[in-house]
Amino acid sequence: MRAIVTRPPAQAAAWVAQLQALGVDAVALPLIGIVPVDDMAPLRAAWRDVDGAAMVFFVSPNAVLHFFDARPEGRAWPAGTLAGSPGPGTSTALRDAGVPEAAIAEPAVDAPSFDSEALWARIAGRDWSGRRVLVVRGEDGRDWLAARLRERGATVGFLAAYRRQAPVADAAGRTLLDAALADPRHHLWIFSSSEAVGHLQALMPAADWSRSVAIASHPRIADAARAAGFGRVDAVRPEPAAVAAWLRGASIQSAPL
Numbered sequence: 301m302r303a304i305v306t307r308p309p310a311q312a313a314a315w316v317a318q319l320q321a322l323g324v325d326a327v328a329l330p331l332i333g334i335v336p337v338d339d340m341a342p343l344r345a346a347w348r349d350v351d352g353a354a355m356v357f358f359v360s361p362n363a364v365l366h367f368f369d370a371r372p373e374g375r376a377w378p379a380g381t382l383a384g385s386p387g388p389g390t391s392t393a394l395r396d397a398g399v400p401e402a403a404i405a406e407p408a409v410d411a412p413s414f415d416s417e418a419l420w421a422r423i424a425g426r427d428w429s430g431r432r433v434l435v436v437r438g439e440d441g442r443d444w445l446a447a448r449l450r451e452r453g454a455t456v457g458f459l460a461a462y463r464r465q466a467p468v469a470d471a472a473g474r475t476l477l478d479a480a481l482a483d484p485r486h487h488l489w490i491f492s493s494s495e496a497v498g499h500l501q502a503l504m505p506a507a508d509w510s511r512s513v514a515i516a517s518h519p520r521i522a523d524a525a526r527a528a529g530f531g532r533v534d535a536v537r538p539e540p541a542a543v544a545a546w547l548r549g550a551s552i553q554s555a556p557l
Contacts, residue, residue: 301325301485301486301487301488301513301547301550302325302326302327302480302486302487302488303319303324303325303326303327303488303490303543303547304326304327304328304329304476304480304487304488304489304490305319305326305327305328305329305490306329306330306331306332306489306490306491306492306493306496306500307328307330307332307490307492307493307496308330308332308333308334308362309328309330309333309334310334310361310362310365311361311362311389311492312328312329312330313328315328315490315540316328318540319540319543319544322540322541322544323544324540324543324544324547327476329469329473329476329477330467331467331493331495331496331497331499331500331503332464332465332466332467332493332495332496332499333464333465333466333467333468334362334462334463334464334465335462335463335465336366336369336462336463337366337439337460337461337462337463340370342459342460343366343367343369343370343459343461344370344372346367346370346434346436346459347370347371347372347375350378350381350434351378351381352378352380352381352432353378353381353431353432353433353434354381354382354426354428354431354432354433354454355381355382355383355384355405355423355431355433355434356381356382356383356384356433356434356435356436357384357385357419357433357434357435357436357445358383358384358385358390358393358394358436358437359386359390359435359436359437359438359441359442360386360389360390360437360438361389361390361392361393362438362461362462363390363436363437363438363461363462364390364393364394364397364436365393365397366461366462367436367459367461368397370461376398377398377399377400377403381403382403382404382405382423383399383403383404383405384405384406384419384423384445385404385405385406385407385419386406386407386414386415386416386418386419387406387407387414387415387418387538388406388414388538388539389538390406391404391406405419405422405423406419406422407419407421407422408421408422413517413518413519413535413537414517414518414537414538415518416442416444416445417444419445420445420448424448424452428449428452428453428454429452429453429454430453430454430455431453431454431455432454432455432457433446433449433454433455433456433457434456434457434458434459435456435457435458435459436459436461437458437459437460437461438460438461438462438463438464439460439462439463439464446458464495466499466502467499467503469503477503477504480512481504481507481508481509481512484509484511484512484513484531485511487512487513488513488514488515488547489512489513489514489515489525489530490514490515490543491514491515491516491517491521491522491524491525492516492517492518492521492538493521494520494521494524497521497524497525497528498524498528500528501528507529508529509528509529509530509531510529510530510531511531512530512531512532513530513531513532513533514530514532514533514534515533515534515535515536515543515546516533516534516535516536517535517536517537517538518535518538519535522534522535534546
């Protein structure tokens with residue numbers, strides 16, 4: 301099966317490289333576009349105000365990349381401030397940006413899923429009363445973690461570091477879309493966002509996905525793929541090795557695709 305990685309462009313390229321290294325036939329078809337915000341001033345101002353914050357929570361690798369793009373030259377991560385992450389991709393981006401390992405708060409490696417809930421399970425026991433938290437994200441997003449922190453007395457602010465936009469399929473992308481629809485048995489969709497599922501529906505509004513197979517990195521995303529009509533949807537941890545293992549299992553079992 302050819303694995304179709306639908307993550308934003310930067311993450312899709314990295315995933316394709318890792319999957320190919322594991323022997324998977326993988327190709328990128330980003331279904332979410334990521335662009336900088338029009339006004340960088342709030343990002344630069346946030347770097348001036350981040351000292352003394354209890355935590356900066358980054359919702360995704362793109363939140364890390366765009367926040368650190370605005371970092372003043374020579375600025376180190378502030379001592380005593382946690383860098384919150386919902387999963388391995390974001391944690392890797394934080395490490396690549398130079399955040400010390402001890403400052404990264406992330407879900408347990410064996411967490412059943414990687415999300416805000418899994419991070420909260422690791423940090424809920426801290427004293428958040430009167431503490432300041434900044435959530436770095438796109439122009440909107442889930443407020444679940446912010447609500448939990450506020451319930452514990454924290455002051456939570458939000459910072460838009462990037463904008464998401466619908467993809468525009470080029471000729472190669474259209475060819476891949478048509479091939480995946482015509483030959484669903486030999487294509488596997490990998491979804492890491494419910495928004496990506498919605499963008500696929502917008503690109504192919506008349507498509508019948510009932511014979512198509514998808515894996516999703518979270519139960520909510522799996523539900524979105526099922527609602528879009530995908531005939532088989534499995535939840536798989538958002539790690540290339542887990543995807544490769546799923547593909548080996550599907551091949552061994554000759555699953556009905």
